[in-house]
Amino acid sequence: MHLSIWVPDRTDASRISRTEIRITEVAGRGHPGLDAECIHMERGEMQKSRLRRTTDRGTDVGLDLPAGTTLHDGDLVRGEGRTVIVRQMPETVGVISPAGGPVPAEMWMLAAHAIGNMHRPISISRDEIMFPVQDASERETFACMLDRAGTGRFEITVREAVFEPHAAANVAGHG
Numbered sequence: 001m002h003l004s005i006w007v008p009d010r011t012d013a014s015r016i017s018r019t020e021i022r023i024t025e026v027a028g029r030g031h032p033g034l035d036a037e038c039i040h041m042e043r044g045e046m047q048k049s050r051l052r053r054t055t056d057r058g059t060d061v062g063l064d065l066p067a068g069t070t071l072h073d074g075d076l077v078r079g080e081g082r083t084v085i086v087r088q089m090p091e092t093v094g095v096i097s098p099a100g101g102p103v104p105a106e107m108w109m110l111a112a113h114a115i116g117n118m119h120r121p122i123s124i125s126r127d128e129i130m131f132p133v134q135d136a137s138e139r140e141t142f143a144c145m146l147d148r149a150g151t152g153r154f155e156i157t158v159r160e161a162v163f164e165p166h167a168a169a170n171v172a173g174h175g
Contacts, residue, residue, distance in 0.1 A: 020060040023079035026069060030076050030085045038087045039077075043132075043163060046071040046088060055084055073162050090160040094142055096129040099155045107153055114145050121165035132163055 030036065037055035045051060049065040061084060063077070071077070073088035096111050108129070115122050115131050123130040133139070136158045143156050 020062070021080045021082050021084075023061050023063045023077045023084065024065065025078050026065065026071065027076045027078040027083060029072075030074050034076075034085060036076070036083055036085045038085050040087050040089050041071070042089050043091060046086075059084075072164065088162045088164070090162050092133050092136065093130050093159060093161050093163050094133045094139060095157045095159060095161075096131075096142075096146070096154045097127060097157070099153055101153075103153045111146055111154060115142070118142075118145070123164060124166050130161065130163060133158060 037057045037059055039053040039055050039061060041051075041053065047070050049063065049067050049069050051063045052060065053063070054060050059082075061079075064079075065071075065077070071086045073086065075086045077084050077086060096115075112122055112124065112129055115129060120131040120133075133142075139156050139158050146154055146156070
């Protein structure tokens with residue numbers, strides 16, 4: 001029996017290698033119609049200054065950003081004359097919204113406090129509080145918790161969404 005092993009020569013390797021670029025700066029925010037390569041990242045990865053990814057067009061990129069850089073959905077990053085847009089991957093979130101009619105401010109505060117006590121970051125808008133959940137079954141847990149807190153004026157839904165915690169309401173650690 002004869003075994004043959006294929007060893008690529010230099011011309012074979014150049015045909016199959018991908019373009020690689022080093023990303024070194026955040027260059028602002030993209031706009032909806034921008035035609036640029038995208039890298040998709042999970043929320044936890046958005047705080048990493050060093051990371052390797054492949055764009056949606058097959059380009060290998062290495063993030064080499066200044067320490068402490070936090071990326072956001074829609075950021076443009078640049079390196080070696082190329083610009084790439086960062087897209088945050090959706091995750092499962094719980095959304096608290098009014099069940100009908102206006103909700104007094106103190107009820108919103110109680111709801112936000114209850115979620116914070118579960119050590120979840122929150123995102124706050126005028127008519128909803130959003131927070132990450134690990135599974136849709138947690139909806140019932142949070143509904144019961146809000147009922148015990150006397151905030152029965154809300155409904156909780158679970159959906160997939162891009163979640164960015166409010167900077168002042170991030171409970172990642174107790175300082």
